[in-house]
Every structure is written in structure tokens, then in C-alpha cells.
Amino acid sequence: MSxxxxxxxxxxxxxxxxxxxxxxxxxxxxxxLMNTVNKERVQVYRENMATGAFYLVSxxxxxxxxxVQREYWLSDxxxxxxxxxxxKPMSEFDFSASERHRLxxxxxxxxxxxxxxxxxxxxxxxxxxxxxxxxxxxxxEQQVRAMAIFLLDDLARYDSLAQKQARLKExxxxxxxxxxxxxxxxxxxxxxxxARIRRDEVVFLFKDSTSNNSSSSIKIxxxxxxxxxxxxxxxxxxxxWFPLNLIISVVLISMFLISLGVYALIFPLERKLQLIQMGxxxxxxxxxxxRVQVIGQDEIARLSATFxxxxxxxxxxxxxxxxxxxxxxxxxxTPVARIRFAVDMLADTDDEESRYTQRDYIDEDIESLxxxxxxxxxxxxxxxxxxxxxxxxxxxxxxxEQIVRExxxxxxxxxxxxxxxxxxxxxxxxxxxxxxxxxxxxGNALRYADHTIIVSAGVRKGMAFVSVEDDGHGIPEEDxxxxxxxxxxxDDSRTRASGGxxxxxxxxxxIAFWFNGSMKVDESPELGGAxxxxxxxxxxxxxxxxxxELTQEKSQRVLIQDE
Numbered sequence: 001m002s003x004x005x006x007x008x009x010x011x012x013x014x015x016x017x018x019x020x021x022x023x024x025x026x027x028x029x030x031x032x033l034m035n036t037v038n039k040e041r042v043q044v045y046r047e048n049m050a051t052g053a054f055y056l057v058s059x060x061x062x063x064x065x066x067x068v069q070r071e072y073w074l075s076d077x078x079x080x081x082x083x084x085x086x087x088k089p090m091s092e093f094d095f096s097a098s099e100r101h102r103l104x105x106x107x108x109x110x111x112x113x114x115x116x117x118x119x120x121x122x123x124x125x126x127x128x129x130x131x132x133x134x135x136x137x138x139x140x141e142q143q144v145r146a147m148a149i150f151l152l153d154d155l156a157r158y159d160s161l162a163q164k165q166a167r168l169k170e171x172x173x174x175x176x177x178x179x180x181x182x183x184x185x186x187x188x189x190x191x192x193x194x195a196r197i198r199r200d201e202v203v204f205l206f207k208d209s210t211s212n213n214s215s216s217s218i219k220i221x222x223x224x225x226x227x228x229x230x231x232x233x234x235x236x237x238x239x240x241w242f243p244l245n246l247i248i249s250v251v252l253i254s255m256f257l258i259s260l261g262v263y264a265l266i267f268p269l270e271r272k273l274q275l276i277q278m279g280x281x282x283x284x285x286x287x288x289x290x291r292v293q294v295i296g297q298d299e300i301a302r303l304s305a306t307f308x309x310x311x312x313x314x315x316x317x318x319x320x321x322x323x324x325x326x327x328x329x330x331x332x333x334t335p336v337a338r339i340r341f342a343v344d345m346l347a348d349t350d351d352e353e354s355r356y357t358q359r360d361y362i363d364e365d366i367e368s369l370x371x372x373x374x375x376x377x378x379x380x381x382x383x384x385x386x387x388x389x390x391x392x393x394x395x396x397x398x399x400x401e402q403i404v405r406e407x408x409x410x411x412x413x414x415x416x417x418x419x420x421x422x423x424x425x426x427x428x429x430x431x432x433x434x435x436x437x438x439x440x441x442x443g444n445a446l447r448y449a450d451h452t453i454i455v456s457a458g459v460r461k462g463m464a465f466v467s468v469e470d471d472g473h474g475i476p477e478e479d480x481x482x483x484x485x486x487x488x489x490x491d492d493s494r495t496r497a498s499g500g501x502x503x504x505x506x507x508x509x510x511i512a513f514w515f516n517g518s519m520k521v522d523e524s525p526e527l528g529g530a531x532x533x534x535x536x537x538x539x540x541x542x543x544x545x546x547x548x549e550l551t552q553e554k555s556q557r558v559l560i561q562d563e
Contacts, residue, residue, distance in 0.1 A: 011298035015265050022261030030254045037250075038241055043110065045239050046119065051108040052175035053143075054123035054132060056150035057085065058106075062126050063157070080146040083134045090129050093122065103131070106174075145202045148222040151179075151231065161226065168231070177236045181229050187221065197223050197230060207235060215240040272300040276307060288315040335365040389430040389514065396457035396464065397423045399431075403438045403455050407446060414449050416442070419456035427464035427538045433511045434466070440508050441468035441532045448472035452527055463517075464538045469524035469531035480521045484509040505532075512536065 057077055064070040070087075078084045090103075099109045103124040111120045123132045136143070154171070158164045161181070168179040184197060193203045203221040217235035224231050272294050282290035288311055294304035342358040342365070349355060400420040407416045438455065445453045449470035457466045475483060483505050512519040517536025524531040 011269060011300060014298065015269070018265040019262065022258055022265070026254050026257045026261070029257065030250050033253065034242075034246070034250055037246060041246075042239060043112070046110040046112065047102070047108050048176045049139075049236075050110055050121050051106075051123075052171065053147040053150065054108045054121060055106060055171075055174045056147065056154050058123055058125050058132055059154055060150060061087070061132065077146070077150070078134075080142075080149055081134070082140060082142045082146070083136050085132060085134050087125065087130050087132055090124070090131050093131060093133075095122075141204075144204075144220060148202050148220060148231075148233070151233070152222060152224065155231070156225070164224075164226075175233075177234045178232070180232055181224065181226070182232050184228050184230055187230070187232070189221070193221070197221065205234075215243065269300065272296075272304070276300070276304055279304075279307060279311075283311055283314075288318070335368045339365045389433065391428050391430055393426045394429050394431050394434055395423070396421050396425050396427060396459070396466070399435065399438065399466070400455050400457050402435070403442055406439070407442045407453070407455075410446070412446055414446055415452045416446075417452065417454050419454055421458040425457075425459055427459060427536075429464070429515060429536065433515075437508050437511050437534055438466050438468065440505070441466075441534075444468075444505065444532075445470040445472070445530070449529065454524075454527065459538055462538060463535045465533055465535045467531055467533040469527050470529040471524070471527035472529040474523055474529045475521055483521060484519065508532075508534065 060073060060077065061070055064073050074085050074087070095103065095109065099122075102109050103122065106124065106126065109122045111122070112118075113120070118135050118137060121134050121136065124130070125132055151171075155164050155167055158167050165181055168181065172179050184194070189197070189203070193205075196203050200223045202223075205219040205221065207217050207219070216238045218238065219232060219234035220236065222231040222233060275292050275294060279290050279292040290311060291308050292304040294301045339362055342362045345358045346355055349358070397420040400418045404416050404418040438457075442453065442455060445468050449472045452471045454469050455467075456469075458464070485506065509519045512534045515534075515536040517534055519532070519534050521530055521532050523529075
């Protein structure tokens with residue numbers, strides 16, 4: 001598996017990449033949320049700060065008795081403010097429903113144009129269907145001074161101190177900051193500030209933020225017509241782009257979104273592990289038919305494939321053990337019964353020749369038992385899942401010639417022909433087990449062939465093969481899978497003449513399995529009888545193949561092929 005494919009199918013890389021993507025998305029969302037909230041906050045701040053000042057201007061206009069006086073007053077106000085005030089009919093403007101609602105409540109509407117950097121400010125005149133409007137670029141000191149003068153002009157209409165204080169309390173509802181009359185001596189002003197107050201100048205007191213719980217602000221000190229008293233406007237909070245409560249809110253929302261993203265990344269992994277855990281629990285209770293279906297190509301999917309292969313292997317081992325136990329008990333009874341019969345015959349006869357004959361029968365049955373035990377031990381060793389394969393390069397031509405020579409040496413009246421590949425064709429295999437495979441196939445063919453056996457080997461498309469075919473009666477297609485079952489036979493030849501115990505082909509099948517190959521039987525295209533063919537990869541997976549390693553490699557190859 002290539003590095004790119006490994007990273008692509010690595011669940012941890014996907015989780016890390018997903019976490020990075022979630023953090024980036026949340027960061028972008030937090031930035032967008034902060035900008036949106038601040039945009040709304042600054043809009044509210046502009047309108048709240050403008051409401052008080054424009055209410056004073058509208059009150060000043062309302063107190064003018066004639067149109068001429070109104071024009072003069074607007075002209076003076078425009079000069080003081082630094083921008084021209086206009087009074088226009090409300091029908092000339094296209095306000096939204098929320099803006100109309102604000103205007104009807106004597107609140108100011110601010111429309112800011114980001115392209116031109118101009119703010120259009122609108123305020124409805126009391127008891128009129130007219131709008132006071134002005135355009136400004138930024139808040140300047142001149143405008144703040146003008147607001148102070150508008151406030152003094154409004155208070156000039158009230159004579160007593162009590163009336164002025166009551167009016168200030170009334171105006172506070174239009175402003176977002178306090179308005180009050182205070183003694184000059186209570187303000188702790190320096191000499192320069194006191195001198196400016198005596199010259200009827202407006203004084204600004206700036207307070208910088210020194211803690212996280214407060215924002216910067218200014219106080220506006222306005223000289224009044226009352227001796228030793230001034231009007232204090234403020235503290236007026238300056239706009240804070242990143243207040244603590246907003247930052248905390250954004251952080252908490254971001255953490256919540258990251259938690260959701262992490263949960264969305266981890267939940268599929270948790271679900272897959274739960275499925276595997278459920279499968280393990282089922283297997284632990286003896287249900288070996290359990291299979292775990294995990295969709296994907298990551299480590300968990302490969303783990304589930306390995307688990308399924310392992311469960312199938314365990315099930316097959318248990319079934320094979322049961323079949324082996326039943327078959328062994330049956331196979332052992334026949335020679336044991338013959339030995340018991342022969343012993344009884346020895347006890348009942350006095351004929352010396354008969355005794356020798358029965359002794360020979362007993363020796364043959366003991367040899368048969370030894371051969372059967374050897375076959376059983378070989379099959380059990382291959383079936384238990386841990387054979388050690390000494391892999392090496394095997395010359396297939398030499399192997400075919402050796403099998404032909406050894407089979408002909410048995411002296412059977414059967415022609416054994418070899419069909420070897422080129423002399424330099426080799427394959428990686430365990431020589432001892434590969435020889436056992438071809439030898440077993442040749443011995444099996446020797447029992448059922450009529451006249452001819454052909455032993456072949458070679459390499460095709462990266463797969464090595466060995467085959468043995470005969471001109472016997474062949475094997476019916478419906479019975480071809482049964483011949484690899486331990487102790488299975490398709491005829492009744494359980495006699496000494498045919499030999500064998502039904503384990504030879506089972507051993508061959510297991511060796512093919514551990515070679516990571518396959519075993520099949522079909523019809524010989526040349527001789528017409530049975531043809532047994534074993535194929536396996538010419539490149540080994542590893543020097544030592546164990547059960548867990550093999551099943552894991554097989555599942556990985558299946559996943560790679562699916563890609």
C-alpha cells in the first residue's frame with residue numbers, strides 16, 4: 001500500500017484533518033459572528049449617541065415661532081455643527097418598518113454607507129410629518145461642542161435651578177449617559193481646565209480603561225449660566241470593539257461548535273468500535289456465525305475484516321475438529337477390529353502357518369494404524385494454524401522430474417508423463433510441503449488412472465501452479481468440493497487394495513491455504529479424467545505465516561483490490 005493510500009485510509013489522519021478543518025471553519029465562523037455582532041453593536045451605538053443630540057435640535061426647531069426664525073435657527077445650528085441640517089417631508093424617504101418605528105418613538109435613525117464613508121442621520125420633528133436630516137463623515141470635537149450649546153439653549157428656557165435639574169432628568173431618557181448640574185469645586189479640575197471653564201469653554205475629561213471590567217469614556221464639562229456650577233455630560237462610553245462579554249460568548253460558542261465537530265468525527269469511530277465489540281461479545285457466547293459489517297477502508301474496517309476472517313477460521317477449526325474426531329473414531333475401528341479378530345484367531349488355532357498368516361495381518365494393520373496416525377498428525381499440524389514455512393526458490397522443472405521419477409519407481413502399470421516448464425522457471429515455496437502436495441496428487445491419480453498420468457508445473461501472470469491429471473473416470477462436478485473434506489470418499493474403496501484414508505487431498509488443500517493459494521479440481525482437457533491444480537503467488541507475503549498474519553494480509557489485499 002502506497003504512502004498516499006495509507007494516509008488516505010488512515011482513520012487518525014482523517015480525524016486530525018477533520019479537527020483542523022473544524023477549527024478553521026469555527027475560526028471563520030467566529031470571525032464572521034464577531035463582525036456581524038460588532039456591525040449591529042456599532043449601529044446601535046451610533047443611533048443611541050445621536051438620539052440625544054438630534055432630540056435637542058428638533059426641540060430647538062419646534063420652539064421657533066415662524067418659518068423665518070426656523071430657517072435662521074437651522075442656519076446657526078448648521079454652522080455650529082459643521083454640517084448642514086435639512087428639514088424634508090417624510091414622504092421623500094424610503095424607511096424600513098423598523099426605522100419608521102424608531103422615528104415614531106422620537107429616536108434617531110443612522111444609515112451608514114461603507115463605500116462613501118458617510119452617515120445619513122434622520123430624526124422626526126415632534127408633531128410634524130417632517131424629517132430632520134444631516135450627513136456627517138465622523139464625530140468631531142466641533143459636533144460635541146455644538147451638542148453642548150444645544151443643551152444650554154434648551155436649558156435656557158427654564159428659570160430656576162430646580163426646573164433645570166428636572167429638565168436634565170427628563171433629557172437623560174434621550175441620552176445613553178448621565179446629565180447633571182454639579183459644583184465646579186467637586187470635579188477636581190486642574191488650573192488650566194478651571195481657566196477654560198471661566199472662559200465659557202467646553203472641557204473634555206478622558207478616562208482610559210485600566211481594567212477589563214470597564215471601557216474608556218469621556219466626560220464633557222459644559223459651563224452653565226449659574227455661577228460655580230457646570231453641566232456634566234457623561235461619562236460617555238467609547239465604543240469597544242471587543243468587550244469581555246462578547247469575547248466570552250464567542251469563545252463559548254466556538255468551543256460548543258468544536259465539540260459538536262469533534263463528536264461528529266468521533267461518533268462514526270465509536271459506532272464502528274461498538275459494532276466490533278458487539279461481535280466480540282457474540283463470539284464469546286459461542287455464536288460463531290456472527291459477522292461485523294463495517295463500511296469503509298480505514299483501520300477499523302480492516303480490523304472488522306480481520307475479525308470476520310478470524311471468526312470464520314475459528315468456526316472452521318471447530319467444525320474440522322468435530323469431523324476429525326468422528327472420522328478418526330470410525331477409521332480406527334476397522335484396523336482395531338481386524339487386529340482383535342486376528343488375535344482371537346491366534347488363540348483359537350494351533351496351525352503354525354495360520355499363526356504366521358494372522359501375525360502378518362496384525363503387522364499390516366499396525367502399519368496401517370501408524371500411517372493413519374501420521375496422516376492425522378500432519379493434517380492437525382496444518383489445521384492448527386501455525387506451520388513454519390521455510391520459503392525458498394524452487395525449480396519447478398526439477399520438481400516435476402523428481403515426482404515423475406518417484407512415481408514410476410512404484411512399479412505401477414501406469415504411464416507417468418511430465419510436462420515441466422523451462423529449466424529456469426522458479427517459484428517461492430516451501431520445498432518439502434510443495435513436494436508433499438504433488439506427491440499426494442500423483443499418488444491419488446495413480447489409484448484411479450486407467451493408463452496415463454500427466455504432471456505439470458509453471459508460472460502464469462505472477463501465479464505459480466502445479467497440476468496432476470489422469471485418464472480415469474473423473475469426478476462429477478457436484479462432488480468436486482467434497483473431495484477436500486477430511487475422510488470423505490466418493491466410492492466405497494476403504495479396502496487395503498485402494499489404500500488411503502481420505503486425508504491426502506485435505507492435507508493438499510491446507511498446504512495450498514498456507515501458501516496463500518487455492519486448490520481446485522476439474523476435468524482434464526487432454527486425458528478426460530480428473531485434473532487437480534494448485535496455484536499460489538510466486539512472491540511470498542512473509543518468511544513465516546501464522547494464522548492471524550495470514551487472515552490480516554488477506555483482508556488487506558481484498559481492500560486494496562477494491563480500490
